[in-house]
Amino acid sequence: MSLLQGLDYAAVFIFGLTGALAASRAQLDIVGFVFLACLTAVGGGTLRDVILNREAVFWVADPGMILSACVAAILVFFTAHFLESRLRTLEWLDALALGVAVPAGVGVALGMGQDWPIVLIMGVATGTFGGLMRDVVCNEVPLILKKGELYATAAFAGALAAVITTFVTDSALLTLLTCGVTTFALRAGSLLFGWCLPVYKSRPPRA
Amino acid sequence: MSLLQGLDYAAVFIFGLTGALAASRAQLDIVGFVFLACLTAVGGGTLRDVILNREAVFWVADPGMILSACVAAILVFFTAHFLESRLRTLEWLDALALGVAVPAGVGVALGMGQDWPIVLIMGVATGTFGGLMRDVVCNEVPLILKKGELYATAAFAGALAAVITTFVTDSALLTLLTCGVTTFALRAGSLLFGWCLPVYKSRPPRA
Amino acid sequence: MSLLQGLDYAAVFIFGLTGALAASRAQLDIVGFVFLACLTAVGGGTLRDVILNREAVFWVADPGMILSACVAAILVFFTAHFLESRLRTLEWLDALALGVAVPAGVGVALGMGQDWPIVLIMGVATGTFGGLMRDVVCNEVPLILKKGELYATAAFAGALAAVITTFVTDSALLTLLTCGVTTFALRAGSLLFGWCLPVYKSRPPRA
Numbered sequence: 174m175s176l177l178q179g180l181d182y183a184a185v186f187i188f189g190l191t192g193a194l195a196a197s198r199a200q201l202d203i204v205g206f207v208f209l210a211c212l213t214a215v216g217g218g219t220l221r222d223v224i225l226n227r228e229a230v231f232w233v234a235d236p237g238m239i240l241s242a243c244v245a246a247i248l249v250f251f252t253a254h255f256l257e258s259r260l261r262t263l264e265w266l267d268a269l270a271l272g273v274a275v276p277a278g279v280g281v282a283l284g285m286g287q288d289w290p291i292v293l294i295m296g297v298a299t300g301t302f303g304g305l306m307r308d309v310v311c312n313e314v315p316l317i318l319k320k321g322e323l324y325a326t327a328a329f330a331g332a333l334a335a336v337i338t339t340f341v342t343d344s345a346l347l348t349l350l351t352c353g354v355t356t357f358a359l360r361a362g363s364l365l366f367g368w369c370l371p372v373y374k375s376r377p378p379r380a
Numbered sequence: 381m382s383l384l385q386g387l388d389y390a391a392v393f394i395f396g397l398t399g400a401l402a403a404s405r406a407q408l409d410i411v412g413f414v415f416l417a418c419l420t421a422v423g424g425g426t427l428r429d430v431i432l433n434r435e436a437v438f439w440v441a442d443p444g445m446i447l448s449a450c451v452a453a454i455l456v457f458f459t460a461h462f463l464e465s466r467l468r469t470l471e472w473l474d475a476l477a478l479g480v481a482v483p484a485g486v487g488v489a490l491g492m493g494q495d496w497p498i499v500l501i502m503g504v505a506t507g508t509f510g511g512l513m514r515d516v517v518c519n520e521v522p523l524i525l526k527k528g529e530l531y532a533t534a535a536f537a538g539a540l541a542a543v544i545t546t547f548v549t550d551s552a553l554l555t556l557l558t559c560g561v562t563t564f565a566l567r568a569g570s571l572l573f574g575w576c577l578p579v580y581k582s583r584p585p586r587a
Numbered sequence: 588m589s590l591l592q593g594l595d596y597a598a599v600f601i602f603g604l605t606g607a608l609a610a611s612r613a614q615l616d617i618v619g620f621v622f623l624a625c626l627t628a629v630g631g632g633t634l635r636d637v638i639l640n641r642e643a644v645f646w647v648a649d650p651g652m653i654l655s656a657c658v659a660a661i662l663v664f665f666t667a668h669f670l671e672s673r674l675r676t677l678e679w680l681d682a683l684a685l686g687v688a689v690p691a692g693v694g695v696a697l698g699m700g701q702d703w704p705i706v707l708i709m710g711v712a713t714g715t716f717g718g719l720m721r722d723v724v725c726n727e728v729p730l731i732l733k734k735g736e737l738y739a740t741a742a743f744a745g746a747l748a749a750v751i752t753t754f755v756t757d758s759a760l761l762t763l764l765t766c767g768v769t770t771f772a773l774r775a776g777s778l779l780f781g782w783c784l785p786v787y788k789s790r791p792p793r794a
Contacts, residue, residue, distance in 0.1 A: 199525055202577035204533040208504070208524065223430055223637055224644050230431050236497035250580060290650035297622070309516060309723060311525070317622065318613055318725070326618040370616035373664060406732055409784035411740040415711070415731065430637055437638050443704035457787060516723060518732070 176345060177284065180277040181218060181231055185238050187270035188303045189214040189245030194263040195311050196246070197253045203246070209307060210246035211239060216303035221278050221295050225285060264364060267304055267316060268327075272357030275300035275328050276349040279335045283348070289336045296332030296352065301325060321372055323363035331356030383552060384491065387484035388425060388438055392445050394477035395510045396421040396452030401470040402518050403453070404460045410453070416514060417453035418446060423510035428485050428502050432492060471571060474511055474523060479564030482507035482535050483556040486542045490555070496543045503539030503559065508532060528579055530570035538563025590759060591694045595632060595645055598688035599652050601680055602717045603628040603659030608677040609725050610660070611667045617660070623721060624660035625653060630717035635692050635709050639699060678778060681718055681730060685738075686771030689714035689745045690763040697762070703750045710746030710766065715739060735786055737777035745770030 192213030196206040215232050222230040232238035256262050278299025282292040301317055301324070308315040317324045335352035342348065362368040399420030403413040422439050429437040439445035463469050485506025489499040508524055508531070515522040524531045542559035549555065569575040606627030610620040629646050636644040646652035670676050692713025696706040715731055715738070722729040731738045749766035756762065776782040 197580045200527050200579050200581065201525065202528075202530075202533065202579045204536050204577065205525070206580070207536075208508075208532040211501070219431065224633065224647065226643065229433065233431065233494070233498055236495055239497055239501060253580065287647070288650055290653055291647055294625070294653060301622075305724065310512065310522060312519075312521065312726075314726065315724060318615065318619065320614050321616075323616075325622040326616065329618050329621075370618065372614050372616045373611045373620070373667065374614065404787045407734050407786050407788065408732065409735075409737075409740065409786045411743050411784065412732070413787070414743075415715075415739040418708070426638065436640065440638065440701070440705055443702055446704055446708060460787065517719065517729060519726075519728065 176349065177277065177280045178235070180273055180280060180349065181238065182241055184218070184270055184274035184277050185214040185232075186241045186245050187266055187273060189242035190249055191263050191267045191270060191304065192242075192307050193246040193249035194253060194259050194266070195307050195313070197249060197259055199311055203250050206246040206250045207243050209310070210249075211242045212310065213303045213307040214242035214245070215239070216306040217274055217299040217301065218277065218303075220302050221281060221299045225282065225287070225295065227281075264316070268357060268360040268364060270304070271300045271328060271360055272331070272353045274303065275331045275356045276335065276352040279332055279352050280345065280349050283339065283345070292336055293329070293332045296335065297325065297328045300328040300356070321367070321369045323359050323368055323370065326370060327356050327359035327363065330359055383556065384484065384487045385442070387480055387487060387556065388445065389448055391425070391477055391481035391484050392421040392439075393448045393452050394473055394480060396449035397456055398470050398474045398477060398511065399449075399514050400453040400456035401460060401466050401473070402514050402520070404456060404466055406518055410457050413453040413457045414450050416517070417456075418449045419517065420510045420514040421449035421452070422446070423513040424481055424506040424508065425484065425510075427509050428488060428506045431505075432489065432494070432502065434488075471523070475564060475567040475571060477511070478507045478535060478567055479538070479560045481510070482538045482563045483542065483559040486539055486559050487552065487556050490546065490552070499543055500536070500539045503542065504532065504535045507535040507563070528574070528576045530566050530575055530577065533577060534563050534566035534570065537566055590763065591691065591698065592649070594687055594691040594694060594763065595652065596655055598632070598684055598691050599628040599646075600655045600659050601684035601687060603656035604663055605677050605681045605684060605718065606656075606721050607660040607663035608667060608673050608680070609721050609727070611663060611673055613725055617664050620660040620664045621657050623724070624663075625656045626724065627717045627721040628656035628659070629653070630720040631688055631713040631715065632691065632717075634716050635695060635713045638712075639696065639701070639709065641695075678730070682771060682774040682778060684718070685714050685742060685774055686745070686767045688717065689742050689770045690749065690766040693746055693749045693766050694759065694763050697753065697759070706750055707743070707746045710749065711739065711742045714742040714770070735781070735783045737773050737782055737784065740784060741770050741773035741777065744773055
């Protein structure tokens with residue numbers, strides 16, 4: 174298995190877990206768990222592949238990806254009640270998935286020889302759209318819109334770190350590692366210590 | 381007209397009716413009816429064609445499809461007030477559309493020689509995404525997330541039945557018929573008799 | 588720069604402003620502004636390019652587009668508090684963006700030699716989907732679903748005017764100008780004078 178495939182598998186599995194946790198919060202049946210897990214797991218990567226016009230969407234080329242999301246769904250269906258807080262677990266797994274999916278997007282775009290702005294966007298899009306779809310379908314406030322948290326910023330910083338690293342080294346492993354670590358570190362710091370950027374504050378009240 | 385085209389036409393028309401009914405519940409004007417009808421009608425099939433990288437999206441290749449959704453929208457605009465319950469009618473038409481769209485997705489994937497997991501997913505995605513987009517845009521709880529109902533399950537079972545049938549017979553007609561009947565029967569049984577799978581129940585309260 | 592590219596740039600920039608205004612209403616940080624601005628700015632055109640199977644999505648072919656959306660986001664982040672009503676500004680900029688994006692969609696479809704129903708749909712879809720995504724992600728009632736306003740209708744009338752103009756003249760400039768002016772005039776009339784089409788009214792109460 175190549176490094177990129179490995180990243181895709183990991184992102185699919187972990188995002189699958191978060192989709193299934195969202196399904197548990199909506200009290201769905203097992204097929205509902207599988208549906209939401211798959212949507213969350215492959216949403217970002219599918220968008221990436223469709224926009225970049227790749228020959229085949231990654232999970233059509235390798236249906237094992239889907240199986241991996243299904244396993245995640247079933248796992249959660251039978252074990253989620255052992256968790257103390259499913260929301261908290263969801264947030265942390267989502268942070269982990271972000272830290273894997275951003276490099277997965279960056280890696281594919283780099284591999285296709287795209288310009289750096291496209292590499293940046295593909296990193297952010299691959300990382301964030303699966304979770305965004307999950308939250309929109311479940312009618313929850315998308316994690317990416319939560320006030321005073323780093324989310325899009327973490328993805329953006331990770332993708333930027335990758336782009337900068339490519340100017341320094343040719344090692345794909347190093348580039349993707351820098352990307353993933355930066356993304357996860359910022360997101361984790363936000364969850365743990367409340368790291369954030371200044372948010373927009375209107376002087377007159379919202380209108 | 382080929383069998384597959386016929387299925388696409390039927391799915392488009394019936395999903396168009398459900399989109400227009402949703403528009404009536406949101407009290408839109410006639411163009412709003414047409415917009416929501418088209419979105420619902422072609423949403424699932426468009427996703428299928430884009431992901432499978434077909435030469436042309438089905439309604440770009442045959443704009444008559446769009447006309448069919450427009451007719452559905454206009455029909456509903458002028459007759460919906462004769463209905464006793466528009467919500468109930470929407471649910472039943474949606475069940476019918478599901479029973480036609482799942483085989484439409486399965487048929488296209490089979491015709492392209494895709495592996496069975498992809499056939500399965502295309503059946504479910506083609507069947508469910510038009511309605512999902514309709515519900516998300518209208519800010520209603522998606523039918524697919526309703527607690528204690530078979531929806532994704534009906535689509536999944538229908539697609540699975542089709543896959544199994546392909547191992548037994550070469551007849552496309554028989555395969556797609558099995559698929560449609562299974563899907564509709566399960567969804568109808570859920571609406572009529574409350575059939576459902578056990579849903580996830582958390583022991584500790586939702587957190 | 589060609590006429591079509593110019594239209595795409597203008598649509599991206601103005602839709603970017605509306606996305607950033609939506610971000611200001613959700614009190615996001617600067618990266619959140621950029622994210623929502625880009626989503627709104629390129630959403631409609633991306634859908635157009637993916638459905639029409641163009642060689643490359645417009646902003647992948649020309650990353651300057653993305654830069655333009657980013658500039659819009661930053662501009663709004665530092666100036667939005669000078670506005671008297673951000674909601675009202677958002678609505679008017681959205682009307683302007685609609686008047687530019689509908690011709691952008693129509694122009695691309697015409698340039699590919701598509702049939703007139705596809706030209707019509709591409710005009711409406713390119714014009715409306717960016718704003719629709721913005722509103723769905725922000726969990727606001729989509730502008731397109733607002734009761735008693737012309738929105739989809741304005742886009743539809745503009746695209747229709749363009750189609751009719753193509754039967755009369757070969758001038759692309761005239762066609763796109765007619766399209767844009769019709770769209771904006773109807774939408775502006777709706778905002779200023781309350782122009783609307785009769786909406787659906789149920790005789791029995793909503794059910």
